[in-house]
Amino acid sequence: MQTQQLHQTRYSDAELAEFKVIIDTKLAEARRQLQFYLDQLSEQTNSEDGKVRGLDDGVGTMVNEDTHRLASRQQQLIQHLENALLRIDNKVYGICRATGELISPERLRIVPHTTLSIHAKQNR
Missing domain, CATH: 1.20.120 (Four Helix Bundle (Hemerythrin (Met), subunit A))
Known part of the structure; x- marks a missing residue:
């Protein structure tokens, strides 16, 4: 997967x-x-x-x-x-607004309203 x-x-x-x-x-x-x-x-x-x-x-x-x-x-x-x-x-x-890639389903289950992947958030 x-x-x-x-x-x-x-x-x-x-x-x-x-x-x-x-x-x-x-x-x-x-x-x-x-x-x-x-x-x-x-x-x-x-x-x-x-x-x-x-x-x-x-x-x-x-x-x-x-x-x-x-x-x-x-x-x-x-x-x-x-x-x-x-x-x-x-x-x-589930599409990261910074990278255009999919945000991990694990992150979305924890923070379902997020618009940033963990990687994009850490690089802000």
Whole structure:
């Protein structure tokens, strides 16, 4: 298979379907996590306990900023995963944007939204 992969210009429809399942699973989890963070922010904003007074204001602000940062990262991950699904639909998924070669399936299983091979990433 290694020799075949070197000459392969894109992943087969069956391989793309396998990656789609992985991405759909990660996307569902990322959306659940984002909703959790959004619920936390809403709770912090709307509850009296979330409106800490006095010396604790700094701590409350820090927690709020951390939750915003986590929510923002989840939104970015969701966007990257959705973009990966578009690449699957267009049958260009798994092609390194730097080298034009296929990204290893092992890497795609771990980081399914990547657009760079490990070699290209290390050389950046």
